[in-house]
Amino acid sequence: MPIPPIVAALCLTEILSLAGAMFFPALQPIFEAEWMLSGTAAGWINGVYFAGYAAATPLLVGLTDRVDPRWIYLPSVLLAAVAMFLFATLAHGLWSAAALRLLAGVGLAGTYMPGLRALSDNVVGPRQSRYVTFYTASFSIGTAMSVYFAGVLMSAVGWRHAAWILGLGPLAAAAVFAVFVPRRTGEAASAPGTGRLDRRLVKAVVSNRDAMGYVLGYAVHCWELFGFRSWLVAFLVFCAGLQPGWSAPVSLQGVATAIMLLGVPASLLGNEGAMALGRRRAISVYMLVSGVVGATIGFTAGRSMALIIVLATVYGITVMLDSGALTAGLVASAEDKRRGATMALYSFCGFGMAFLAPLVFGIILDAAGHSVPGWGLAFASLGLTAMSGILWLRLVRGPA
Structure with a gap:
């Protein structure tokens, strides 16, 4: 069965909107040298997005x-463009780069989940x-293309x-x-609510234990x-x-x-496996596998590049197995009238943790002197935290 045009259009907009998302991480070693950044400073710029x-x-x-x-x-995606143009002109060190990456992150907030809401409204x-x-x-395609074109364009034009x-x-x-996403019509266009996560609305969302399990897992x-x-x-x-002596x-x-x-494909296959095997059970297995890889990969930094690239590839695959399954589970378990609020809490918790992770990673590296053990401990902080999701999915769920 062909993909509906609305789905194809929203996937394309997602990829295009992320053109600058990975610009700093992709060129981080260059910025570290040019601006004399510590690991903690680089973590700030990465995380503040x-x-x-x-x-x-x-x-x-x-x-x-x-x-x-x-x-x-629409205003948010335009803000993302402006943030990149300003970065090109005004970024000269830690604080200017961090401020502009913060602005770009606001643009992402108004595109990623609102785009998903447009999809769930229409499909x-x-x-x-x-x-x-x-x-x-x-999202993975967009961020991957962002890394690739940042590297290519850096070499070509600076x-x-x-x-x-x-x-x-x-x-x-x-x-x-x-052009391709229709305006919302009918009852959905006039749904009640304040449009913000006030205390009463948060309490109502948190009371949905099925959804909250996915929120904590996503975090x-x-x-x-x-x-x-x-x-x-x-x-x-x-x-x-x-x-x-190594050359790539x-x-x-x-x-x-x-x-x-x-x-x-890992995200797609992970969701298919979740639908076949049971969503929470499958996600727990995915988290265990990726967590084990994360807890060990950094300690291999002194090994052969072939081994490191293989392990990084395995990690890149396993870390994405639960991504689509978590979001699909959240959308399915959210109450219709509070779907936007539920998605807002989901995003807030997830990307709040996404802010902290690169920063903590950089702090660990600085504390360990950017050594092989330092990279090992920094990556272990990722893998061990991810495995805690197994506990949250088991403890936070609705009645059977």
């Missing part, structure tokens, strides 16, 4: 319960879970011109969304996923530096791109 997302999410995503998502999405029925997974998998070019992606996303998933992706290129550069047929940004792209 997700802090902007988490801070804006309660308002922007909560508003989708009463406002057509297009009126959230219902048994195939909704599969299409939600297509959308979440598009990082400032590269930022200008990548800022065009969100503008293209705005055009596609405006530790985002800790692991974005900690890994934020530091992946820097890790590969560190490992390659320990082996001066492609850039390390290209290696990271391939690893991230493999997360796309």
Whole structure:
């Protein structure tokens, strides 16, 4: 059965809107050298992008319960473009880069989940879970392409011109969304509510224990996923530096791109497995496997690059197995009239953890002197936290 045009359009807008999302992580070793950044400073710049997302999410995503998502999405995706243009012009060190990445994160808050809300408004029925997974998998495609083109454009025109070019992606996303995503009509357009996560609304969302299990699972998933992706290129550069005779047929940004792209089929297959085996059971297995890989990969930094790339690839796959399954589970378990608020809390918790993970990673590296054991401990902080999701999924659930 062909993919509905609305699903294809929203997946395309997701990919385009993320053109600049991984710009700093992809070029982090260059910025570290140019701006003399510590691991903690680099962690701040990486993490503050997700802090902007988490801070804006309660308002922007909560508003989708009463406002057509297009009126959230379009200004936000334009903000993402402006943030890239300003980064190209004004970024000169820790604080200017962090401020502009924070602004870009606000743009992400108004595009990712509002785009998902537009999808769930327009696609219902048994195939909704599969299409939600297509959308979440598009996030991996978008971030992978962001890493790849950041590396290619950096080599061709320098990082400032590269930022200008990548800022065009969100503008293209705005055009596609405006043309192909219909306006919300009928009862959904006038749903009651304040559009923000006030105490009463949060209490109502939290009382949905099935949804809250997925919220907590998503929080530790985002800790692991974005900690890994934020530091992946820097890790590969560190490992390659320990082996001066090693040369790669492609850039390390290209290696990271391939690893991230493999997360796309992993997310799709992970959701299919969850539908076949039972969602919570499957997600728990996925978290266990990825957590074990995360807890060990950093300690292999002094080994051969072939082994490191294989392990990073395995980690990139296993860390994404639960991504689509968690989001599809959340959408299915949320009450219709509070779906926007539930998604807002889901995003807030997930990307709040995504803010903290790169920062904690950098702090651990600084404390350990950027050594092999330091990388091992930093990655272990990702894997061990992810495995705690097994406990949350078991403890926080509705009555059988």
